[in-house]
Amino acid sequence: MRRCDVVVVGGGAAALCAAIAARRSGASVLLLESAPKDLRGGNARHSRNFRIMHDGPTPFIQGRYDADDYRSDLRRVTGGRMDETVADRLIGDSAGIVGWLEENGVRFQDAGDGNLPFSRKTAFFLGGGKSLVNALYATAGRLGVEVRYDSEVRRLEPGDGWAPSVTVRCQGGEQVLCAGAVVAASGGFQANRDWLRECWGAVADQIVTRGTPHATGTVLKGLLDLGAAPVGDAGYGHMVAVDARSPRFDGGIVTRLDGLAQGIVVDRDGCRFADEGSDIGPTRFSVWGDRIARCPGGVAFSIFDSAIERRFRPSIFPTIRAGSVGDLAVALGIAPEALERTVSAYNAAIRTSGGNTEGLDPPKSRVAAPIAVPPFGAYPVRAGLTSTHLGVRVDERARVLDRDGIPLDGIFAAGVIMAPNVIGRGYLAGIAMTIGAVFGRIAGREAAAHALR
Amino acid sequence: MRCDDASAMWDQARRALEICNACQFCDGYCALFGALKARRDLSLVDLAFLSNLCHNCRACHHACQYAPPHAFQLNLPRSLSRVRHGTYQDHAWPRPLGRLFQKNERFVLAVTLIAVAACLALGMLWVPREALLGVGAEPKAFYRVVPWGVIAGSAGVTAGWSLLAIGMAVRSYWRSLGPVPGGARWLPALRDALRDAVTLRNLGGGAGCSDRDERLSRARRRFHHAMAYGVAACFAATAVATVFDHALGWAAPYPLLSAPVLLGTLGGVGILVGTAGLAWLKRGADPEPLAPELAGADLALLAQLFLVSASGLALLAVRETAAMGPLLLVHLGSVLGFFATLPYGKFLHGPFRVAALLRAALERHAADR
Numbered sequence: 001m002r003r004c005d006v007v008v009v010g011g012g013a014a015a016l017c018a019a020i021a022a023r024r025s026g027a028s029v030l031l032l033e034s035a036p037k038d039l040r041g042g043n044a045r046h047s048r049n050f051r052i053m054h055d056g057p058t059p060f061i062q063g064r065y066d067a068d069d070y071r072s073d074l075r076r077v078t079g080g081r082m083d084e085t086v087a088d089r090l091i092g093d094s095a096g097i098v099g100w101l102e103e104n105g106v107r108f109q110d111a112g113d114g115n116l117p118f119s120r121k122t123a124f125f126l127g128g129g130k131s132l133v134n135a136l137y138a139t140a141g142r143l144g145v146e147v148r149y150d151s152e153v154r155r156l157e158p159g160d161g162w163a164p165s166v167t168v169r170c171q172g173g174e175q176v177l178c179a180g181a182v183v184a185a186s187g188g189f190q191a192n193r194d195w196l197r198e199c200w201g202a203v204a205d206q207i208v209t210r211g212t213p214h215a216t217g218t219v220l221k222g223l224l225d226l227g228a229a230p231v232g233d234a235g236y237g238h239m240v241a242v243d244a245r246s247p248r249f250d251g252g253i254v255t256r257l258d259g260l261a262q263g264i265v266v267d268r269d270g271c272r273f274a275d276e277g278s279d280i281g282p283t284r285f286s287v288w289g290d291r292i293a294r295c296p297g298g299v300a301f302s303i304f305d306s307a308i309e310r311r312f313r314p315s316i317f318p319t320i321r322a323g324s325v326g327d328l329a330v331a332l333g334i335a336p337e338a339l340e341r342t343v344s345a346y347n348a349a350i351r352t353s354g355g356n357t358e359g360l361d362p363p364k365s366r367v368a369a370p371i372a373v374p375p376f377g378a379y380p381v382r383a384g385l386t387s388t389h390l391g392v393r394v395d396e397r398a399r400v401l402d403r404d405g406i407p408l409d410g411i412f413a414a415g416v417i418m419a420p421n422v423i424g425r426g427y428l429a430g431i432a433m434t435i436g437a438v439f440g441r442i443a444g445r446e447a448a449a450h451a452l453r
Numbered sequence: 454m455r456c457d458d459a460s461a462m463w464d465q466a467r468r469a470l471e472i473c474n475a476c477q478f479c480d481g482y483c484a485l486f487g488a489l490k491a492r493r494d495l496s497l498v499d500l501a502f503l504s505n506l507c508h509n510c511r512a513c514h515h516a517c518q519y520a521p522p523h524a525f526q527l528n529l530p531r532s533l534s535r536v537r538h539g540t541y542q543d544h545a546w547p548r549p550l551g552r553l554f555q556k557n558e559r560f561v562l563a564v565t566l567i568a569v570a571a572c573l574a575l576g577m578l579w580v581p582r583e584a585l586l587g588v589g590a591e592p593k594a595f596y597r598v599v600p601w602g603v604i605a606g607s608a609g610v611t612a613g614w615s616l617l618a619i620g621m622a623v624r625s626y627w628r629s630l631g632p633v634p635g636g637a638r639w640l641p642a643l644r645d646a647l648r649d650a651v652t653l654r655n656l657g658g659g660a661g662c663s664d665r666d667e668r669l670s671r672a673r674r675r676f677h678h679a680m681a682y683g684v685a686a687c688f689a690a691t692a693v694a695t696v697f698d699h700a701l702g703w704a705a706p707y708p709l710l711s712a713p714v715l716l717g718t719l720g721g722v723g724i725l726v727g728t729a730g731l732a733w734l735k736r737g738a739d740p741e742p743l744a745p746e747l748a749g750a751d752l753a754l755l756a757q758l759f760l761v762s763a764s765g766l767a768l769l770a771v772r773e774t775a776a777m778g779p780l781l782l783v784h785l786g787s788v789l790g791f792f793a794t795l796p797y798g799k800f801l802h803g804p805f806r807v808a809a810l811l812r813a814a815l816e817r818h819a820a821d822r
Contacts, residue, residue, distance in 0.1 A: 038522050045518045048478055107660045109481035115490070116480070126660055127516035128478025134515060134667045247524040254475035254519070314493070316475050
């Protein structure tokens with residue numbers, strides 16, 4: 001028996017945009033969010049901005065960012081791992097997404113309010129992701145979308161001639177729901193420790209998931225089992241360096257460590273392993289994700305002195321301090337002689353004029369300053385995983401495709417679960433939210449049209 | 454407040470603001486986040502300053518990815534409410550009276566009731582029965598019941614004391630914030646602070662705030678405007694009446710369509726609507742971001758203002774009947790109680806917040822030099 005026209009699986013930005021778009025297209029919509037109400041919204045809760053194409057300044061975005069510019073940014077970070085047709089649809093539709101979101105209750109922040117950094121590529125929503133999520137849930141509710149929390153979709157079945165079905169685990173046990181169409185918008189598998197261990201090995205247990213604990217990838221796996229073509233790379237994820245004392249999930253933006261480039265970074269053996277000065281711009285966070293994940297035990301330490309410490313924003317966790325490098329090493333559980341040796345070799349290699357090192361392996365190519373003024377300080381660092389880079393292949397209408405490129409009947413995908421079609425490698429600020437909103441809207445409309453055909 | 458409670462309160466607020474500073478997703482909501490951004494480490498002085506920039510609008514709480522049930526348990530509005538209330542206590546003048554901010558509603562309501570009761574009792578004791586219960590709105594009818602000198606004298610002395618105490622408290626608070634940033638331009642800063650104060654730009658300016666729940670609204674700002682401008686209209690009515698009486702020789706009561714009565718009526722209705730509306734919003738508000746122990750102080754001020762306004766309007770309605778005399782005593786008592794408690798109650802949020810807004814504006818106008 002058909003429960004409703006469109007079932008949307010997920011509760012983040014992509015799911016909400018799909019639900020709203022489907023409802024506005026006349027379909028009856030049921031949205032299944034696996035999180036409880038207080039933690040609804042997936043990783044969108046931790047998000048901040050949309051990357052949008054635009055021909056000139058608007059109240060919410062400065063300058064100009066045209067389609068060619070957008071496309072070349074995507075090509076650069078992905079190294080060409082992108083579907084041009086899907087990417088073009090993303091770029092084209094991104095131009096109108098801010099207006100559509102505003103119509104659906106989302107408020108954007110005035111680009112010239114003196115608080116936001118200059119941005120010609122992204123528009124910031126007022127109050128961050130949770131306020132966006134609240135606004136979209138309110139709109140969905142007002143439009144008559146039925147929302148169910150604590151409802152995890154366990155299984156997806158293909159259409160038996162006319163309708164796909166989903167099996168939901170909710171408070172009353174399991175339930176099978178049939179729908180005219182299903183939109184899968186349930187994110188990646190970054191919170192699924194077992195799956196991560198399968199693909200990444202032991203390091204999976206050493207990393208922190210920066211977002212929702214509900215990104216288990218159950219639906220992603222289900223779609224792949226149904227024959228959906230995979231896209232992207234299960235062995236790859238977007239990671240940044242976070243304070244090792246971060247909570248296991250949902251640390252969001254605040255646990256990122258800012259100062260790694262300023263001092264030195266050592267592994268648990270007290271040895272440096274990378275050029276700390278390689279990235280001092282916006283990429284300074286993400287460049288460390290992979291580096292630290294590869295360290296023994298998945299842990300590293302940011303080491304600085306009290307002069308260097310003034311140059312970066314502190315961690316939200318207390319600085320571990322000691323009067324000498326040896327004592328600091330003891331406090332961190334590193335052999336004191338090893339850290340002392342590393343620090344003195346580093347100090348000795350600094351060229352006073354250039355701000356870099358000479359004859360050191362690995363070198364520090366920029367902002368090299370001696371670690372000499374006590375008290376000395378340190379933060380423990382781990383890799384924080386934002387999202388995984390494995391998805392299902394879709395076309396530009398958000399239809400999930402099998403390995404022959406044939407759409408699975410009545411099944412659509414939006415958001416991180418299909419993001420690797422566009423961004424198979426790397427990351428661009430604000431791109432995940434744009435993929436979620438743009439393909440959420442497309443998937444919602446397409447699903448409604450499919451269900452009501 | 455016990456010492457460990459106070460230090461736990463400071464620690465909680467500092468922790469919350471450190472996380473906010475690392476996040477800054479809320480920087481479009483109000484002036485607090487910009488002022489926070491300019492600070493790396495947060496001292497107790499910074500907390501005292503930032504807490505008074507917060508208008509307790511709670512938009513940031515409902516937008517907060519770190520609010521409960523998140524492990525960080527962030528509750529910025531609640532933490533800052535407590536610190537802010539502590540600043541009133543710390544800077545009260547004379548200093549020992551700061552303890553009146555504990556269970557503040559008891560003090561405020563007790564003083565008000567005592568003032569009303571005392572006025573009624575003294576009136577019944579001293580005012581001749583025919584004057585107290587006399588009928589007629591002839592000129593100087595009010596002064597038949599209570600001589601002008603007693604009304605003006607008692608109100609003047611109480612208000613004068615209050616002004617002095619509030620001034621000293623604000624001075625102490627301002628000085629505690631440390632020297633004004635070098636190179637700050639005062640005129641544009643004053644202009645900004647005044648604009649922010651009279652428009653309540655930081656309370657639901659733009660998108661609105663979370664008056665009751667996560668939905669944004671401007672109701673709290675509108676009710677506050679009705680109340681605050683109502684109070685202003687009542688003061689204007691008193692000022693005009695003083696000019697009528699002393700410069701022009703026209704004694705009260707004045708006709709219904711005279712400037713003092715019109716201003717007073719308009720102001721009185723504004724206060725009734727504003728205070729009732731604010732209390733109603735408070736009643737239905739999501740309790741989570743509120744500091745429950747401080748609700749009493751807020752409600753006490755609202756109740757006082759409601760009483761002042763209601764008794765004043767009632768006085769207008771019955772001024773030609775025998776009830777005029779007793780109601781005049783009730784109104785006078787409520788006004789005296791209101792004045793007497795101003796420096797030791799929620800009213801301090803007004804001048805403290807203006808001081809903080811001015812400080813923030815000075816910092817902005819020093820920074821962009």
